[in-house]
Amino acid sequence: QVQLVESGGGSVQAGGSLRLSCRASGYTFNTYCMGWFRQVLGKEREGVAAISTGGGSPYYADSVKGRFTISQDNAKNTLYLQINSLKPENTAMYYCAAGGRPFVRCRSIVHEYNNWGQGTQVTVSS
Numbered sequence: 001q002v003q004l005v006e007s008g009g010g011s012v013q014a015g016g017s018l019r020l021s022c023r024a025s026g027y028t029f030n031t032y033c034m035g036w037f038r039q040v041l042g043k044e045r046e047g048v049a050a051i052s053t054g055g056g057s058p059y060y061a062d063s064v065k066g067r068f069t070i071s072q073d074n075a076k077n078t079l080y081l082q083i084n085s086l087k088p089e090n091t092a093m094y095y096c097a098a099g100g101r102p103f104v105r106c107r108s109i110v111h112e113y114n115n116w117g118q119g120t121q122v123t124v125s126s
Contacts, residue, residue, distance in 0.1 A: 001026050001027055001115065002024055002025070002026045002027060002028050002031055002098045002115040003024070003025045003026045003115075004022055004023070004024055004096050004097070004098060004115060004116065004117035005022065005023050005025075005117055005118070006020060006021065006022045006094065006095065006096050006117045006118065006119060006120040007020070007021050007022075007023075007120055008020040008021045008120060009094060009120030009121045009122045009123075010121075010122070010123070011123040011124075011125065012086055012122075012123070012124055012125070013086075013124070013125055013126075014086060014087055014088055014124055014125065014126050015085060015086065016086050016124070017082070017083060017084045017085075017086065018082075018083045018086065018122060019080060019081070019082050019083070020036070020080065020081040020083065020094055020096075020120055020122075021078055021079070021080055022034070022036075022078065022079040022080070022081075022096030022117055023076070023077060023078050024077045024078070024079065024098060025077065028053075028077075028098070031053055031098045031099065031100065031115075032052065032053060032054075032099070032100035032101060032102055032104075032106065033050050033051065033052055033053065033098070033099060033100025033106035033107075033112070033113070034050065034051055034053060034070075034072060034079045034096065034097070034098055034100075034106075035047060035048075035049065035050035035051075035096065035097045035098075035099075035100075035106070035107075035108040035113055036048040036049045036050070036068075036070060036079075036081045036094060036095070036096055036097075036108065037094070037095045037096075037097060037108060037110065037113075038090075038092035038093065038094045038095070038122075039092055039093050039095065039119075040091070040092045040093075045095070045110055046061070046108075047061055047107065047108025047109055047110065048060070048061055048064055048068060048070075048081070048094070048108055049061065049064065049068055049069075049070035049081065049108055050070070050100075050106040050107050050108040051070050051071070051072055051079075051106060052100070052105075052106045053072070053074075053100075056106075058070045058071075058106075059105070059106055059107050059108060061108060067083065067084050067085050068081060068082065068083050068084075069081070069082040069084075070082075079096055081094070081096075083122070086122075086124045087124060088124045088125065088126045089124075090122060090124050091122060091123050091124050092121075092122060093119040093120070093121050093122075094119060094120050094121075094122055095116055095117055095118075095119045096116075096117045097110075097113035097115060097116045097117070098113060098114075098115040099112055099113030099114045099115060100112055100113070
């Protein structure tokens with residue numbers, strides 16, 4: 001079982017930036033992908049970005065391409081999400097997740113992940 005703890009959320013004005021972090025601990029042998037997701041109260045959780053634990057090109061949802069950057073520091077067991085040019089519509093609870101399947105490209109699809117953090121809130125004001 002993988003334990004995930006997110007941090008770095010907060011309240012910012014539109015146009016600002018945040019860097020979210022997700023520290024992983026525990027048994028990570030069967031983790032192939034790490035992903036970021038977000039959810040607004042009353043709506044479904046949606047994928048934002050994903051990356052293979054072995055490296056390679058990240059995956060991004062079309063809505064965040066160019067402004068969000070996913071990265072990882074394997075030495076620190078930490079996943080990051082750099083968010084630039086924040087917009088009010090980016091307000092959500094952001095979650096990191098671990099999972100994926102072998103030999104399948106990592107995507108930010110909810111059912112492909114089986115370990116989730118508790119989330120960190122991002123609030124963007126206009």
